[in-house]
Amino acid sequence: MTRQSGKVDIRAVALEPITHNAGTSGNTQLLRVQEIVTGDGKLARVPFISGNSVKHRLRAAAVRYALDVLEVPDGSLSKAEVDLIFSGGHLSKGGSAVDLQTARRLEELFPALSLCGYSAGNCMTESKIRVSHLHVVCEENAWRLPDDLRKHPAVKLRAGALRGEEFGTRRDAALSGDSVRLLTAGEQEKVVVKKTKKLKGEGDEKKDRDSLQMIYDFQVIRPGATFFGSVVYEDATEMERAALASAFHRASTGSRGDGLTMSVGGKSSVGFGSIAVELRGSVRASAAQYEPSTGVVAHADGPNREYVEHLRSRRDDILATIREAVR
Amino acid sequence: MDATPRIHFAELRGGALMRVTAVMGEPVAYLGDLMHVDGIVAAAAYRDLPERTRRRVPPLSCEWPVDLRIPLSRWFVSVSEARGRLSKMTRDGHALWGWCGSAEIGDPWLRRGKIEIRKRPPVEEMRRYAQDATVQLGAGPLKAYDMAVPTVFAHRISWMAHGDAGEVRRLLSRYIPAIGKKRNLGCGTVLEWVVEEVPGSVMDSVVAGSGARALPIRRLPAECGLRGARRRGSIRAPYHHASRDCDCVEPQC
Numbered sequence: 162m163t164r165q166s167g168k169v170d171i172r173a174v175a176l177e178p179i180t181h182n183a184g185t186s187g188n189t190q191l192l193r194v195q196e197i198v199t200g201d202g203k204l205a206r207v208p209f210i211s212g213n214s215v216k217h218r219l220r221a222a223a224v225r226y227a228l229d230v231l232e233v234p235d236g237s238l239s240k241a242e243v244d245l246i247f248s249g250g251h252l253s254k255g256g257s258a259v260d261l262q263t264a265r266r267l268e269e270l271f272p273a274l275s276l277c278g279y280s281a282g283n284c285m286t287e288s289k290i291r292v293s294h295l296h297v298v299c300e301e302n303a304w305r306l307p308d309d310l311r312k313h314p315a316v317k318l319r320a321g322a323l324r325g326e327e328f329g330t331r332r333d334a335a336l337s338g339d340s341v342r343l344l345t346a347g348e349q350e351k352v353v354v355k356k357t358k359k360l361k362g363e364g365d366e367k368k369d370r371d372s373l374q375m376i377y378d379f380q381v382i383r384p385g386a387t388f389f390g391s392v393v394y395e396d397a398t399e400m401e402r403a404a405l406a407s408a409f410h411r412a413s414t415g416s417r418g419d420g421l422t423m424s425v426g427g428k429s430s431v432g433f434g435s436i437a438v439e440l441r442g443s444v445r446a447s448a449a450q451y452e453p454s455t456g457v458v459a460h461a462d463g464p465n466r467e468y469v470e471h472l473r474s475r476r477d478d479i480l481a482t483i484r485e486a487v488r
Numbered sequence: 489m490d491a492t493p494r495i496h497f498a499e500l501r502g503g504a505l506m507r508v509t510a511v512m513g514e515p516v517a518y519l520g521d522l523m524h525v526d527g528i529v530a531a532a533a534y535r536d537l538p539e540r541t542r543r544r545v546p547p548l549s550c551e552w553p554v555d556l557r558i559p560l561s562r563w564f565v566s567v568s569e570a571r572g573r574l575s576k577m578t579r580d581g582h583a584l585w586g587w588c589g590s591a592e593i594g595d596p597w598l599r600r601g602k603i604e605i606r607k608r609p610p611v612e613e614m615r616r617y618a619q620d621a622t623v624q625l626g627a628g629p630l631k632a633y634d635m636a637v638p639t640v641f642a643h644r645i646s647w648m649a650h651g652d653a654g655e656v657r658r659l660l661s662r663y664i665p666a667i668g669k670k671r672n673l674g675c676g677t678v679l680e681w682v683v684e685e686v687p688g689s690v691m692d693s694v695v696a697g698s699g700a701r702a703l704p705i706r707r708l709p710a711e712c713g714l715r716g717a718r719r720r721g722s723i724r725a726p727y728h729h730a731s732r733d734c735d736c737v738e739p740q741c
Contacts, residue, residue, distance in 0.1 A: 164539065183604065195515070198598040198641060212674025213605055221610075228617075238617040244630055247610035251629040261547070278672065284549065291666060294514065294674035304643070305513040305679060390674075393665055395535070445662075 164396045167444035168451060169405075170307070173295065173388040173423075177435040178327055178381035181210050181426035190379035192324060195294070200304045207302055207320040208382050210295040210425050215390070216277065218425070219292065221247055223273035223408035230472045231479065241487040245281055246274055250487065254283040263486050270479045272401040272468075273408070276394075281486040289397050290405065295390040295425070297323050297382060307389055315387050323386045328378035329431070336374070381433070388436065403468035409440060493702055494713040496564045497588065497690045499650065503561050505688040506653040508589075508660070509646045513677040515601060515639035516668035522721075522738060524706055525647035526560055526589035528667060530725035532659035533558045552576060552731050555724070559659070560651035561588040561690050565709040574734060577723075584734060586724035588650040588693040590705040591739060596642040603675060605635045637670055648686075648705060650693040657683035703739065710735040 183193040194206040224246045244250055264286055268275035278288030296302050298315040299322075306316065334340045341352055394405060413421035420439040428434060443451035472479065508525050516523075533556045534542065545554060564583040567574070578584055609630050614623055625632050645667075649656065660681040668676035695714065696705045704716045707723055716737035724732055 196599060196601045196641070197515070198643070200643070202598075204599065211603075212672075216673060217608075221613075233617065235616050236619045240614050240618045240620050240623055240630065243610055243614045243617050247613045248607060253629060284547075288672040291672045292674060293677060395663075396539075 164398055165402065165444055166393075166395045166397070167442065167454060168391050168393040169409075170441040170443070171295065171388070171390045171392065172310075172439045172441070173390075173436040175382060175384045175386045175388070175436050176422065177384055177433050178325060179210070179386070179426045179436070180327075180379055180381050180428050180433050181208070181214065182379060188378060189326070190377075192380040192382065195296075197301065199301050205301040205320065207299065208297060208324060208380075210388070210390075212292040212294045212390075215295060215425065216288075216290070216292040217248075218412050218423075219290070219392070219405075219408040220249070220273070220277040222410075222412035223276065223404050226407040226411040227271065227273050227404070227472055230469055231476050233480070239484075239487070242483050245279055245487050246271075246483060249277065249279045250281045252280045252283060252285065253487070260284065263482065266478075266482045267486060268398070268401075270475055270482050272398065272404040274483075276397065276401045276404050279486075289395050289401060291393040291395070293390040293392070295388040298387040298389060299323055310387070310389055313387060323383050325381050325383045326378055327381050327433075328376055330376045331374065333374035400468060400471055403465050406465070407468065413438075493691070493695055494565060494711065495691070495694065495708070496566075496583070497561055497650075498564065499561045499690050500559065500652055503651045503690070504653055504685045505648065505650050505690065505692055506656065507646055507682075507684050507686050508649055508656065509644055509682040509684075510667065510678045511644055511680040511682065512642055513679040514666075514675055515599075515603070515641040516645075516676040517603060517637045517639050517670040518668040518676070519638055520597065520600075520640055522591040522707060523645075523667065524589055524591050524725070524727060525649050526558065526587035527725040527727045528664055529558045529560060529587075529589065529649075529656055529659055530556050532663035535663040536659060548726055548729065553726055553729055558587060558651075558725075559655035560649055561693070562586065563588055563690075563694055563708075565712045567709060567711050577732065577734065584709045584711075584723060586706075586708075588690055590648040590693060591707065593646045593648060593705065596645050597640040598643070599641040601639045601641065602636045603639050603670065605637060605670065605673065607633050607635075637675075639668075639675065648693045650690040653683050653685050657681065704737055705739055707736045707738040710737055712737065716740055 181193050182190040184191050192208040193211065195209050197205050197207060199205050260282055264284065275286065276289050279286055297320065298306065298310055298313050299318050299320045300316060301320045303316050335344065336352060341349055344352065397405070409421065413423050414435065415422045417437045420437055423436055423438050424434040425436055426434040442454045444454040445451055562585050564585045566583045609623065609625055609632050611623060623630055660683065664678060666676040666678055694704065694706050694708065695702050697703055702714055704714045707721050708714065709723060710718060714737055717740045718737055720733055721736045721738065722729065722732035723734060723736060726732065
């Protein structure tokens with residue numbers, strides 16, 4: 162079992178507006194921001210995509226890929242098992258005697274789990290990947306830009322220039338012509354009265370509150386914004402590195418040139434959050450020096466065959482060990 | 489109180505006083521309750537062990553974690569009586585000891601904030617893969633949460649230490665890409681470790697000033713004879729482990 166440390170540098174460009182929000186102001190959902198102090202001592206608030214959200218996407222993608230290969234039938238796991246593999250589980254026992262054997266077996270059999278870390282029984286197993294926040298290239302972030310982005314044109318932009326605002330509307334289906342005919346006679350009558358009163362300007366504001374029609378707006382990071390970040394992995398086995406590659410593979414929504422497209426943030430089901438991603442894999446040579454490597458970068462033809470073969474050939478052992486871990 | 493420090497040292501052969509600086513890229517998820525550099529070096533030293541050795545080291549959840557060998561000098565403070573658990577923390581039953589590394593120097597924090605860590609229960613996946621009729625999200629182990637973790641922000645954090653500067657530089661650069669909590673989620677990223685030898689004695693790695701003005705720059709046993717904030721706390725790595733607790737003095741904020 163050869164272990165390796167390394168990292169995957171992430172460079173991404175937003176293809177669509179990105180929503181990654183925290184809190185509201187009035188009716189507007191605000192972008193999640195990080196408060197920093199810039200090199201000249203000024204306070205700045207820069208939007209970012211949290212490492213927690215990116216890591217969860219990778220974990221879910223790695224697990225989904227493995228479950229697909231294992232052909233796990235629907236309705237065959239317990240809640241605790243689903244929680245363990247998709248969310249990292251929870252501590253459920255006391256005592257100080259830690260079951261190292263199960264942890265070793267999980268690392269060997271189901272690398273997607275040991276890669277992302279988990280809690281089971283009375284023990285927390287640390288994640289082997291460290292997913293950084295995805296930061297935008299902008300003037301406020303200039304002090305922490307990677308070397309290859311220091312001369313990027315977007316360094317001249319203030320973070321505020323990368324923020325935009327979008328809106329969505331939701332119509333009241335009960336008021337539209339097509340769906341009114343589906344209502345009961347009594348309900349149709351109410352709609353007619355309501356519309357008539359509205360036309361005459363006699364609408365009762367209080368009663369109209371049962372209308373579901375609304376407009377909502379939210380801040381976004383504008384398309385074209387460039388992001389940087391990384392996934393650092395420590396002491397990952399060959400199968401864990403393959404699991405990481407499978408995560409990138411499964412999380413991608415398509416390919417674009419040599420890179421992938423993925424989605425981040427919210428509202429991806431209505432067209433937001435698409436990014437073009439370039440992944441640069443490298444292994445740690447010495448100290449903080451890295452050498453290029455394609456080992457963990459997802460390719461169009463998918464993760465390596467050995468990983469798939471490993472999952473298929475030890476299917477029953479894998480499922481039994483997951484069951485054992487949450488018992 | 490007598491302000492002359494009652495501290496003795498076992499200097500590492502060829503050791504020198506050094507300033508260790510972390511050039512930070514992200515806020516650190518940390519309460520601000522002293523981050524000692526020897527704790528960080530100890531974490532790196534553990535990762536530097538061969539895999540077979542690491543498998544033999546008892547886990548940190550055990551009653552008495554082992555003290556790893558790290559490339560720093562050691563300090564000793566004599567105590568009048570060390571019985572029970574405290575005696576295990578001493579060299580020979582009479583002197584509590586720790587590594588010559590300070591807590592962060594001064595107050596480097598430019599800004600305090602918080603980061604929210606959310607856990608969304610995998611309800612969709614449970615619907616598909618489990619057969620249970622309900623899942624309780626409001627309480628219990630599957631509860632959805634939004635946890636705010638305090639953070640502090642600084643461009644540079646510095647520590648003083650005494651020992652092998654080259655080895656400390658190698659360990660930190662090789663194994664410590666981030667410090668504080670929630671490192672795996674992007675917090676506390678260190679862009680660069682700078683370790684430079686500076687003139688001074690081993691005493692300067694644990695105490696600032698001299699004579700009546702001497703003040704601790706790290707947590708030391710209360711018997712050290714220095715003025716400082718008195719509390720109960722850990723004096724050497726692993727700092728979060730209760731086995732390293734004793735009555736202490738520490739730098740006053």
